[in-house]
Structures are given as structure tokens and as C-alpha cells.
Amino acid sequence: MKPLGEDVFQGPAVPTAFTRTFGGQVVAQALRAALLTVEGKDAHSLHCYFLEGGVAAEPIDFHVERIRDGRSFAARRVEGFQNGKRMVIMSVSFHHDQDSGPEHATSMPDVPGPEESIDHVEFRPQSAKKRALDWTDWDIRVVPNEKLSEELLHPAGQATHQYLWIKNTSDMGNDQGSHQAALAYLSDMTLLYTTLLDHDNPDIQAASLDHAMWFLRPVRVDEWLLIDQYSPSAGSGIGLSKGNVYNQRGELVVVLSQEGLIRAKRTS
Structure with a gap:
């Protein structure tokens, strides 16, 4: 990711045989932009909406808004733009790894490896x-x-x-x-x-x-x-x-x- 200014980053174009940007690339780059503004915490959830299709051969500019920085959690809002059009909006929440509490999880299905x-x-x-x-x-x-x-x-x-x-x-x-x-x-x-x-x-x-x-x-x-x-x-x-x-x-x-x-x- 290339820094363009305070909390603004450019996601590079990724070589592809397609003309439209792959959605997974947009999600990954938006998350990466948010991660670059947070210290001591990892993402624990993200919610993303695709608003416009992108041109695969062109980079995407990501603007990160610092919503909150707390002791346990941080929150960011990311907007991705290409050619002046807003392509994506994402909310990301971050959490440190120092908390403990009750634990449970759904079991892994017993399927062939x-x-x-x-x-x-x-x-x-x-x-x-x-x-x-x-x-x-x-x-x-x-x-x-x-x-x-x-x-x-x-x-x-x-x-x-x-x-x-x-x-x-x-x-x-x-x-x-x-x-x-x-x-x-x-x-x-x-x-x-x-x-x-x-x-x-x-x-x-x-x-x-x-x-x-x-x-x-x-x-x-x-x-x-x-x-x-x-x-x-x-x-x-x-x-x-x-x-x-x-x-x-x-x-x-x-x-x-x-x-x-x-x-x-x-x-x-």
C-alpha cells in the first residue's frame, strides 16, 4: 500500500485477465489500509458494501477515518475511490489479545482431508x-x-x-x-x-x-x-x-x- 497523505493509501492494480476489479482484492486492500492506522490490535470483524464496479487496471485510493481508539477496541471506517467514484465502504473493529472469558466454538465437520x-x-x-x-x-x-x-x-x-x-x-x-x-x-x-x-x-x-x-x-x-x-x-x-x-x-x-x-x- 502506498501512502498518499494522512490516513490515505493507494492500493495497487493487480495483474488480471479481467477488466473489472476482483471484489476480494477490494476487501483485502481496504482492510490493509485500516490495519496501517492501528497499533497493538488485530481486526476482529469487518462489514463491507460494494457500491461500484472497479477497473482492474487502475489503482484504488482508500481513505481511513479513525472512529475510535480505546484501550481494548479501535474502530475504523474505510472508503475506496477510483476515478472519483466511491467503490466501497467498510467498517472494521479491532481488539487486543489480552482479554479472557468463557470459550466455546462450533466443532469442525469430520470430512476428508x-x-x-x-x-x-x-x-x-x-x-x-x-x-x-x-x-x-x-x-x-x-x-x-x-x-x-x-x-x-x-x-x-x-x-x-x-x-x-x-x-x-x-x-x-x-x-x-x-x-x-x-x-x-x-x-x-x-x-x-x-x-x-x-x-x-x-x-x-x-x-x-x-x-x-x-x-x-x-x-x-x-x-x-x-x-x-x-x-x-x-x-x-x-x-x-x-x-x-x-x-x-x-x-x-x-x-x-x-x-x-x-x-x-x-x-x-
């Missing part, structure tokens, strides 16, 4: 497969449905679940903020398409509308993570997806939520 899973590209809609060329530093594998019980595919009558193992193959270092931003980038790769799992590849217009993340425990993206993704609802051209992220020790480290446009393409 990454060595028994296969490349996620085989399961993505044809229209999205080209995007995989942008993700060469990510190893993303889907647990095949035939290796899952009905209870895992449709627990308690819920919509279909999709289980993905993901890992970044580059040298990520130990900075927690970098791992959080990297996971923010990845989290936009597959969530929206979860809403289409029970449908026969409809001809739709897809786009991310909003995105939320809760960082519950320290996370490393250069180690295998399991994402349990499912879609509670789809209707009126909008799909909602959820995701629980676990490390290989079975700890729930992040919870994801995203709404996206999945509108049938208009014929006239």
Missing part, C-alpha cells in the same frame, strides 16, 4: 473458471460430494454444504494482519457460487453486494484451512452464503458471510 480432495476449478461454473488463472498462489481443493454423507451435505435440513480446503503457497511471514488480509482476499473467491450449488448452472448475472468477516482466533493462510460453506437462502435475485473456517487443529478461526447478486440475465 486435502489429500483426498480435488481442484476446485472442476466444480466452478464455466463462466468463473477463467478467474482461477489469477489465483496461482492459492491451492484450493473441494471435498467431492461422493465422499460425504447426506448428514454432511444437508445437516439438519439445511441447504447443500460445500467443503473446501485452502492454502496460500507463498511466503506469508508471521504478521497476523497480512494473514487476515490474505484471507479477506480469498473469501470472495468461492462464497457466492455456493448459492448456485442446488441449481443447474442457470444463466445469471453474478456480483458481490456485501461482505462480512469475524476473526475469532489467530489464523494462518499458509497452512491448510477448511471452509464449510453453505447458502441459507436465495431469492429475488440475491443469494446469501455463509462460511465457517477451521484450521487443521479443528479450531474455528473465522466466520464469513456474503450477499451477492444472482439475477437471471434479462433477455430484452
Whole structure:
């Protein structure tokens, strides 16, 4: 991120075969800009709204507003601009790691590991497969449905679940903020398409509308993570997806939520 002034940063353009900016890039860069204004605390939640599509070949300017700096928590508001248009708004909350209290977490599903899973590209809609060329530093594998019980595919009558193992193959270092931003980038790769799992590849217009993340425990993206993704609802051209992220020790480290446009393409 390039500093442009007090609490203003420029996110660089990322090489891609696409003309529109990838939503995960916007989330990751907005989070990174906020992180650069906070000391001694890591992000514990973010809420992001996409307002305008971006041009992938051009950088994005991020303006950070310091909402609050307390002993335990800090809050930031980030706005991203490109060519004078506001692309994104994000609220981020930060928390130090000194507090303690009651603990519990949802258990990790007992699914086959990454060595028994296969490349996620085989399961993505044809229209999205080209995007995989942008993700060469990510190893993303889907647990095949035939290796899952009905209870895992449709627990308690819920919509279909999709289980993905993901890992970044580059040298990520130990900075927690970098791992959080990297996971923010990845989290936009597959969530929206979860809403289409029970449908026969409809001809739709897809786009991310909003995105939320809760960082519950320290996370490393250069180690295998399991994402349990499912879609509670789809209707009126909008799909909602959820995701629980676990490390290989079975700890729930992040919870994801995203709404996206999945509108049938208009014929006239």
C-alpha cells in the first residue's frame, strides 16, 4: 500500500485477465489500509458494501477515518475511490489479545482431508473458471460430494454444504494482519457460487453486494484451512452464503458471510 497523505493509501492494480476489479482484492486492500492506522490490535470483524464496479487496471485510493481508539477496541471506517467514484465502504473493529472469558466454538465437520480432495476449478461454473488463472498462489481443493454423507451435505435440513480446503503457497511471514488480509482476499473467491450449488448452472448475472468477516482466533493462510460453506437462502435475485473456517487443529478461526447478486440475465 502506498501512502498518499494522512490516513490515505493507494492500493495497487493487480495483474488480471479481467477488466473489472476482483471484489476480494477490494476487501483485502481496504482492510490493509485500516490495519496501517492501528497499533497493538488485530481486526476482529469487518462489514463491507460494494457500491461500484472497479477497473482492474487502475489503482484504488482508500481513505481511513479513525472512529475510535480505546484501550481494548479501535474502530475504523474505510472508503475506496477510483476515478472519483466511491467503490466501497467498510467498517472494521479491532481488539487486543489480552482479554479472557468463557470459550466455546462450533466443532469442525469430520470430512476428508486435502489429500483426498480435488481442484476446485472442476466444480466452478464455466463462466468463473477463467478467474482461477489469477489465483496461482492459492491451492484450493473441494471435498467431492461422493465422499460425504447426506448428514454432511444437508445437516439438519439445511441447504447443500460445500467443503473446501485452502492454502496460500507463498511466503506469508508471521504478521497476523497480512494473514487476515490474505484471507479477506480469498473469501470472495468461492462464497457466492455456493448459492448456485442446488441449481443447474442457470444463466445469471453474478456480483458481490456485501461482505462480512469475524476473526475469532489467530489464523494462518499458509497452512491448510477448511471452509464449510453453505447458502441459507436465495431469492429475488440475491443469494446469501455463509462460511465457517477451521484450521487443521479443528479450531474455528473465522466466520464469513456474503450477499451477492444472482439475477437471471434479462433477455430484452
